[in-house]
Amino acid sequence: MSDAMRCHSAQLGGPMSLTKVLLPRLGVNIDHVATVRQARRAAYPKPTWAAQLAELGGADQITLHLREDRRHIQDEDLFLLRKTVQTRLNLEMAATDEMLRIAFEAKPDMVTLVPERRQELTTEGGLDVAGNKDLLKRMVAELKSADIHVSIFVDPDLDQVQTCHRVGADAVELHTGRFCEAKSVREAQEEHTRLVHAAKTAVKTKLRCYAGHGIHYDNVGDIASILEIEELNIGHSIVARAVMVGMEQAVRDMKAIAQAARRDAVLFAKR
Numbered sequence: 001m002s003d004a005m006r007c008h009s010a011q012l013g014g015p016m017s018l019t020k021v022l023l024p025r026l027g028v029n030i031d032h033v034a035t036v037r038q039a040r041r042a043a044y045p046k047p048t049w050a051a052q053l054a055e056l057g058g059a060d061q062i063t064l065h066l067r068e069d070r071r072h073i074q075d076e077d078l079f080l081l082r083k084t085v086q087t088r089l090n091l092e093m094a095a096t097d098e099m100l101r102i103a104f105e106a107k108p109d110m111v112t113l114v115p116e117r118r119q120e121l122t123t124e125g126g127l128d129v130a131g132n133k134d135l136l137k138r139m140v141a142e143l144k145s146a147d148i149h150v151s152i153f154v155d156p157d158l159d160q161v162q163t164c165h166r167v168g169a170d171a172v173e174l175h176t177g178r179f180c181e182a183k184s185v186r187e188a189q190e191e192h193t194r195l196v197h198a199a200k201t202a203v204k205t206k207l208r209c210y211a212g213h214g215i216h217y218d219n220v221g222d223i224a225s226i227l228e229i230e231e232l233n234i235g236h237s238i239v240a241r242a243v244m245v246g247m248e249q250a251v252r253d254m255k256a257i258a259q260a261a262r263r264d265a266v267l268f269a270k271r
Protein backbone atom coordinates (compact mmCIF):
# COMPACT_ATOMS: atom_id res chain seq x y z
CA MET A 1 0.00 0.00 0.00
CA SER A 2 1.44 3.41 -0.90
CA ASP A 3 1.98 6.09 1.74
CA ALA A 4 -0.81 8.15 0.26
CA MET A 5 -3.27 5.29 0.49
CA ARG A 6 -2.11 4.34 3.99
CA CYS A 7 -2.64 7.95 5.00
CA HIS A 8 -6.07 7.95 3.39
CA SER A 9 -6.96 4.73 5.17
CA ALA A 10 -5.82 6.18 8.48
CA GLN A 11 -7.89 9.31 7.89
CA LEU A 12 -10.92 7.11 7.44
CA GLY A 13 -10.46 5.75 10.91
CA GLY A 14 -8.17 2.76 11.07
CA PRO A 15 -7.14 -0.34 9.21
CA MET A 16 -9.30 -1.25 6.26
CA SER A 17 -8.83 -3.42 3.22
CA LEU A 18 -7.51 -1.63 0.19
CA THR A 19 -10.62 -2.51 -1.77
CA LYS A 20 -12.90 -1.04 0.86
CA VAL A 21 -10.98 2.20 0.91
CA LEU A 22 -10.82 2.52 -2.83
CA LEU A 23 -14.22 1.50 -4.09
CA PRO A 24 -17.28 3.58 -3.29
CA ARG A 25 -20.19 1.75 -1.73
CA LEU A 26 -23.58 2.11 -3.38
CA GLY A 27 -26.68 2.95 -1.39
CA VAL A 28 -29.82 2.44 -3.45
CA ASN A 29 -32.74 4.70 -2.61
CA ILE A 30 -36.00 2.86 -3.29
CA ASP A 31 -38.46 5.71 -2.56
CA HIS A 32 -39.66 5.85 -6.14
CA VAL A 33 -40.73 2.21 -6.13
CA ALA A 34 -43.18 3.34 -3.46
CA THR A 35 -44.04 6.39 -5.61
CA VAL A 36 -45.31 4.04 -8.34
CA ARG A 37 -47.35 2.09 -5.80
CA GLN A 38 -48.82 5.21 -4.18
CA ALA A 39 -49.82 6.65 -7.57
CA ARG A 40 -52.65 4.09 -7.55
CA ARG A 41 -52.75 3.37 -3.83
CA ALA A 42 -52.05 -0.21 -4.93
CA ALA A 43 -50.38 -3.03 -3.01
CA TYR A 44 -47.51 -3.25 -5.51
CA PRO A 45 -44.71 -2.83 -6.39
CA LYS A 46 -43.35 -3.53 -2.94
CA PRO A 47 -40.19 -1.70 -1.78
CA THR A 48 -39.07 -4.93 -0.11
CA TRP A 49 -38.94 -6.69 -3.51
CA ALA A 50 -36.93 -3.83 -4.96
CA ALA A 51 -34.53 -3.90 -2.01
CA GLN A 52 -33.88 -7.61 -2.40
CA LEU A 53 -33.20 -7.28 -6.12
CA ALA A 54 -31.00 -4.23 -5.52
CA GLU A 55 -28.96 -6.25 -3.04
CA LEU A 56 -28.63 -9.07 -5.58
CA GLY A 57 -27.35 -6.46 -8.03
CA GLY A 58 -24.67 -5.37 -5.58
CA ALA A 59 -26.25 -2.62 -3.47
CA ASP A 60 -24.27 -2.12 -0.28
CA GLN A 61 -27.10 -0.30 1.44
CA ILE A 62 -30.82 0.33 1.04
CA THR A 63 -31.95 3.90 1.61
CA LEU A 64 -35.46 5.21 2.15
CA HIS A 65 -36.91 8.57 3.08
CA LEU A 66 -39.92 8.51 5.37
CA ARG A 67 -41.36 11.93 4.65
CA GLU A 68 -43.66 13.80 6.98
CA ASP A 69 -46.40 13.72 4.31
CA ARG A 70 -45.83 9.98 3.61
CA ARG A 71 -45.98 10.68 -0.13
CA HIS A 72 -44.10 7.49 -1.03
CA ILE A 73 -42.57 5.36 1.72
CA GLN A 74 -45.02 4.41 4.48
CA ASP A 75 -44.19 3.48 8.09
CA GLU A 76 -44.97 -0.16 7.34
CA ASP A 77 -42.35 -0.20 4.56
CA LEU A 78 -39.69 0.88 7.00
CA PHE A 79 -40.50 -1.88 9.48
CA LEU A 80 -40.71 -4.54 6.73
CA LEU A 81 -37.40 -3.39 5.26
CA ARG A 82 -35.81 -3.51 8.70
CA LYS A 83 -36.73 -7.20 8.81
CA THR A 84 -35.67 -8.06 5.27
CA VAL A 85 -32.68 -5.91 4.28
CA GLN A 86 -29.51 -7.97 4.43
CA THR A 87 -26.98 -5.17 3.95
CA ARG A 88 -27.48 -1.88 5.76
CA LEU A 89 -30.61 0.19 6.16
CA ASN A 90 -30.29 3.97 5.88
CA LEU A 91 -33.30 6.02 6.98
CA GLU A 92 -33.44 9.56 5.64
CA MET A 93 -35.57 11.71 7.91
CA ALA A 94 -36.25 15.25 9.05
CA ALA A 95 -34.86 16.29 12.42
CA THR A 96 -38.19 16.09 14.27
CA ASP A 97 -39.26 14.34 17.45
CA GLU A 98 -41.83 12.27 15.53
CA MET A 99 -39.09 10.87 13.28
CA LEU A 100 -36.74 10.36 16.19
CA ARG A 101 -39.36 8.19 17.89
CA ILE A 102 -39.82 6.14 14.71
CA ALA A 103 -36.06 5.72 14.30
CA PHE A 104 -35.75 4.44 17.88
CA GLU A 105 -38.43 1.88 17.13
CA ALA A 106 -37.16 0.78 13.72
CA LYS A 107 -33.45 0.86 14.56
CA PRO A 108 -31.99 1.47 11.10
CA ASP A 109 -28.23 1.02 10.81
CA MET A 110 -27.90 4.64 9.81
CA VAL A 111 -29.96 7.81 9.84
CA THR A 112 -29.36 10.63 7.39
CA LEU A 113 -30.83 13.89 8.64
CA VAL A 114 -32.29 15.89 5.77
CA PRO A 115 -34.28 19.13 5.45
CA GLU A 116 -37.88 18.74 4.41
CA ARG A 117 -40.41 21.08 2.89
CA ARG A 118 -43.89 19.91 1.99
CA GLN A 119 -44.05 21.69 -1.39
CA GLU A 120 -40.75 20.41 -2.75
CA LEU A 121 -40.63 17.71 -5.46
CA THR A 122 -37.58 16.21 -3.81
CA THR A 123 -35.03 17.28 -1.19
CA GLU A 124 -33.90 20.60 -2.60
CA GLY A 125 -30.95 21.70 -0.51
CA GLY A 126 -28.72 20.57 2.31
CA LEU A 127 -29.62 20.96 5.95
CA ASP A 128 -28.66 24.29 7.56
CA VAL A 129 -26.59 22.71 10.32
CA ALA A 130 -24.95 25.97 11.33
CA GLY A 131 -28.39 27.55 11.84
CA ASN A 132 -29.81 24.62 13.85
CA LYS A 133 -26.83 23.63 15.97
CA ASP A 134 -28.61 22.98 19.28
CA LEU A 135 -31.43 20.92 17.79
CA LEU A 136 -29.02 18.84 15.71
CA LYS A 137 -26.62 18.30 18.58
CA ARG A 138 -29.47 16.83 20.61
CA MET A 139 -30.79 14.71 17.71
CA VAL A 140 -27.35 13.34 16.86
CA ALA A 141 -26.61 12.48 20.50
CA GLU A 142 -29.95 10.70 20.92
CA LEU A 143 -29.54 8.68 17.72
CA LYS A 144 -25.96 7.75 18.59
CA SER A 145 -27.07 6.64 22.05
CA ALA A 146 -29.27 4.09 20.24
CA ASP A 147 -26.20 2.85 18.29
CA ILE A 148 -27.35 4.44 15.05
CA HIS A 149 -24.67 5.84 12.72
CA VAL A 150 -25.61 9.46 11.94
CA SER A 151 -24.98 11.31 8.71
CA ILE A 152 -26.16 14.82 7.82
CA PHE A 153 -27.06 15.90 4.29
CA VAL A 154 -25.38 19.23 3.60
CA ASP A 155 -24.43 21.48 0.72
CA PRO A 156 -20.70 21.30 -0.13
CA ASP A 157 -20.01 24.28 2.08
CA LEU A 158 -16.97 24.19 4.39
CA ASP A 159 -18.73 25.88 7.30
CA GLN A 160 -21.66 23.45 7.15
CA VAL A 161 -19.30 20.47 6.98
CA GLN A 162 -17.25 21.67 9.96
CA THR A 163 -20.43 22.30 11.94
CA CYS A 164 -21.48 18.68 11.31
CA HIS A 165 -18.33 17.66 13.13
CA ARG A 166 -19.14 20.07 15.97
CA VAL A 167 -22.65 18.67 16.47
CA GLY A 168 -21.16 15.17 16.76
CA ALA A 169 -22.23 13.57 13.46
CA ASP A 170 -20.37 10.51 12.22
CA ALA A 171 -20.64 11.48 8.57
CA VAL A 172 -21.76 14.02 6.02
CA GLU A 173 -23.59 13.33 2.80
CA LEU A 174 -22.61 16.04 0.33
CA HIS A 175 -25.46 17.36 -1.79
CA THR A 176 -24.43 16.78 -5.41
CA GLY A 177 -27.58 18.32 -6.92
CA ARG A 178 -26.03 21.59 -8.04
CA PHE A 179 -23.18 19.78 -9.77
CA CYS A 180 -25.55 17.31 -11.42
CA GLU A 181 -27.85 20.07 -12.66
CA ALA A 182 -25.12 22.48 -13.81
CA LYS A 183 -26.06 24.25 -17.03
CA SER A 184 -22.53 24.85 -18.34
CA VAL A 185 -19.12 23.20 -18.19
CA ARG A 186 -17.84 26.12 -16.15
CA GLU A 187 -20.62 25.81 -13.58
CA ALA A 188 -20.04 22.05 -13.40
CA GLN A 189 -16.32 22.58 -12.80
CA GLU A 190 -17.00 25.12 -10.05
CA GLU A 191 -19.48 22.83 -8.34
CA HIS A 192 -17.11 19.89 -8.66
CA THR A 193 -14.34 21.91 -7.02
CA ARG A 194 -16.71 22.76 -4.15
CA LEU A 195 -17.45 19.05 -3.72
CA VAL A 196 -13.74 18.18 -3.68
CA HIS A 197 -12.95 20.83 -1.05
CA ALA A 198 -15.92 19.84 1.08
CA ALA A 199 -14.96 16.15 0.87
CA LYS A 200 -11.37 16.89 1.90
CA THR A 201 -12.60 19.03 4.80
CA ALA A 202 -14.92 16.24 5.94
CA VAL A 203 -12.15 13.66 6.00
CA LYS A 204 -9.77 16.10 7.69
CA THR A 205 -12.29 16.59 10.50
CA LYS A 206 -12.65 12.78 10.78
CA LEU A 207 -16.12 12.68 9.31
CA ARG A 208 -16.97 9.90 6.87
CA CYS A 209 -17.92 11.39 3.55
CA TYR A 210 -20.85 10.28 1.41
CA ALA A 211 -22.59 11.96 -1.54
CA GLY A 212 -25.91 11.94 -3.30
CA HIS A 213 -28.75 13.61 -5.14
CA GLY A 214 -29.30 13.90 -8.87
CA ILE A 215 -26.61 11.36 -9.72
CA HIS A 216 -27.24 9.40 -12.93
CA TYR A 217 -25.35 6.99 -15.15
CA ASP A 218 -23.54 9.71 -17.10
CA ASN A 219 -22.28 11.79 -14.17
CA VAL A 220 -21.65 9.16 -11.49
CA GLY A 221 -18.04 8.81 -12.65
CA ASP A 222 -17.31 12.47 -11.87
CA ILE A 223 -18.49 12.00 -8.29
CA ALA A 224 -16.94 8.56 -7.81
CA SER A 225 -13.57 9.98 -8.87
CA ILE A 226 -13.44 12.04 -5.65
CA LEU A 227 -11.40 9.64 -3.54
CA GLU A 228 -12.66 10.88 -0.16
CA ILE A 229 -16.24 9.91 -0.97
CA GLU A 230 -16.91 6.47 0.48
CA GLU A 231 -20.52 6.01 -0.43
CA LEU A 232 -22.99 7.16 -3.06
CA ASN A 233 -26.73 7.32 -2.43
CA ILE A 234 -28.67 7.12 -5.67
CA GLY A 235 -32.39 6.73 -6.26
CA HIS A 236 -34.29 8.21 -9.16
CA SER A 237 -31.96 7.27 -12.01
CA ILE A 238 -31.64 3.66 -10.82
CA VAL A 239 -35.37 3.17 -10.36
CA ALA A 240 -36.01 4.80 -13.77
CA ARG A 241 -33.58 2.40 -15.45
CA ALA A 242 -34.98 -0.52 -13.47
CA VAL A 243 -38.34 0.02 -15.18
CA MET A 244 -36.57 -0.86 -18.45
CA VAL A 245 -33.92 -3.41 -17.52
CA GLY A 246 -34.89 -4.63 -14.06
CA MET A 247 -33.61 -3.55 -10.66
CA GLU A 248 -30.77 -6.04 -10.39
CA GLN A 249 -29.27 -4.98 -13.72
CA ALA A 250 -29.82 -1.26 -13.09
CA VAL A 251 -27.88 -1.50 -9.82
CA ARG A 252 -25.14 -3.65 -11.35
CA ASP A 253 -24.66 -1.11 -14.16
CA MET A 254 -24.44 1.85 -11.78
CA LYS A 255 -21.99 0.12 -9.48
CA ALA A 256 -19.78 -0.96 -12.36
CA ILE A 257 -19.54 2.60 -13.72
CA ALA A 258 -18.81 4.07 -10.28
CA GLN A 259 -16.15 1.50 -9.51
CA ALA A 260 -14.46 1.83 -12.89
CA ALA A 261 -14.28 5.60 -12.44
CA ARG A 262 -12.80 5.19 -8.96
CA ARG A 263 -10.15 2.76 -10.23
CA ASP A 264 -9.18 5.23 -12.97
CA ALA A 265 -9.00 8.08 -10.44
CA VAL A 266 -6.76 6.07 -8.13
CA LEU A 267 -4.43 5.14 -10.98
CA PHE A 268 -4.35 8.78 -12.11
CA ALA A 269 -3.58 9.97 -8.55
CA LYS A 270 -0.66 7.52 -8.31
CA ARG A 271 1.02 8.81 -11.47
Ligand code: PXP
Pocket residue numbers: 029031065092112114122123153173211212213214215233234235236237
Ligand atom coordinates in the same frame (compact mmCIF):
# COMPACT_ATOMS: atom_id res chain seq x y z
N1 PXP B 1 -29.50 11.60 -0.79
C1 PXP B 1 -30.47 12.30 -0.14
C2 PXP B 1 -30.15 12.87 1.19
C3 PXP B 1 -31.74 12.45 -0.71
O1 PXP B 1 -32.68 13.15 -0.05
C4 PXP B 1 -32.00 11.85 -1.96
C5 PXP B 1 -33.37 11.99 -2.56
O2 PXP B 1 -34.30 11.36 -1.75
C6 PXP B 1 -30.99 11.13 -2.58
C7 PXP B 1 -29.73 11.04 -1.98
C8 PXP B 1 -31.19 10.44 -3.90
O3 PXP B 1 -31.39 11.39 -4.88
P1 PXP B 1 -31.80 10.92 -6.34
O4 PXP B 1 -33.15 10.29 -6.23
O5 PXP B 1 -31.80 12.19 -7.12
O6 PXP B 1 -30.76 9.94 -6.80
